[in-house]
Amino acid sequence: MGVAQVSTPHGLIGHENTVSEFYGTFPYPWKPVYFDRMSDPDFHAALIRQETGRAGLGPIRRIWVAGCGTNQALITALQFPAAEVLGTDVSAESLAICRQNAEQLGVTNLRLVQQGITQAGYDREFDLVVCTGVIHHNPEPRRCLERLSAAVRDDGVLELMVYNRFHRREAESFQAALRILAPESEHGHRERYALARSLAGSLQVESTMTKHLEDTRRSPEPAWADRWMNPCETSYDVDSLAGLARECGLLLEAPKVNGFDKMRRRFLWTTELTDPELLAPYERLDDLARWQLVNLLHLDNSPMLWFYLRPDRAGTGTRVSDADRNRMFLDGVLDRPKAVRHRHVLDRDGAYHPDPNASEVAAWPAWPEVKAIQEAADGRRTGREILTGLGYGTGFNAVQRARIMLTTSEFPHLTVTPAG
Ligand SMILES: C[S@@+](CC[C@H](N)C(=O)[O-])C[C@H]1O[C@@H](n2cnc3c(N)ncnc32)[C@H](O)[C@@H]1O
Known part of the structure; x- marks a missing residue:
């Protein structure tokens, strides 16, 4: 694939024209202060495997960032240097900003196309589809989600974010x-x-x-x-999003921690209940019921509806659960990642320049509540051995918190390798 390019319009129609005009006037988001690259080209794919619990997920070779705005496709191309990344958006202005930055950073695995999602006809072509903050700005989000669902390979992953109605x-x-x-x-x-x-x-x-x-x-x-002043928005709770996903042949698989929730300290889909009589039924809930419970009880302080989904075209309901992921964390060997981060920083002249200081991921400190686990990870002991040795609980909430705060994309402090 050559240098990043913007292809010409594919005949936007109806509401996608309105969206195109709005985001053409206000290209979203604003200029980031840095762009990062990791030394390990598999770093982000490995985090998706950890965060979804899909240890057997194959290599991520083709990615579609749908409604990519001004920089998400470029960030993705930097995160997955071995993949071909397609970024599409209805806003030509947003794509032009993305292309300019991509050229400055010398990114060559990115293709940008002005295209409405409802006009896209991809058929099981992508290992990963990313679409965050987009479909809810369309009068019929389901039409968009159907296109996204069709585009993901049968064993692929869709990262989706829609508005949480309690935030909106x-x-x-x-x-x-x-x-x-x-x-x-x-x-x-x-x-x-x-x-x-x-x-x-x-x-x-x-x-x-x-x-x-x-x-x-x-x-x-x-x-x-x-x-x-958005011209159009719809918002959801976990139940209504799960229903929409089902109608489009998709299943919610795992919450995706994101930077906004991390900043607000509201990234956990668990709740702490003091009455033991309530704790027992709480611990028996399946993921969807627990996520909905947290959505309802934590209200404006519940996490964003940002999930990894998987195709379930045959309606089998097969997915990896939070309990499965927690088990993998307890049974797996914990270690520090080897990757190093290289950064391009925005200068006063508006251009991005390489920061000479690389940063070792292994040296990033975990949050205080899980720091002892990070420090104890030695590439030999399992999560269970470490947590038990430190006197951490191994109940559902405790393990879920440790796993989320140590092994996910926003908290990439530890790698988890199946023991043996
Ligand atoms: C709030 S921005 C989010 C941008 C990006 N996904 C991110 O998270 O940074 C919404 C973007 O989706 C695009 N968009 C909305 N509806 C779309 C559609 N039907 N087809 C293509 N792009 C769309 C808009 O033009 C805008 O750039």
């Missing part, structure tokens, strides 16, 4: 109110942005809305517009 009450209310005061049919996106900012500053009644508006007042323009 204020944004959705503001968007609807803005539509009453400043209909899209009467104003351009820039004019509406000015009106929306003015409305945000004019509210006199204190509420969670004014609090959220205040919290985001200094957000970069694309983030503010994306949140408060």
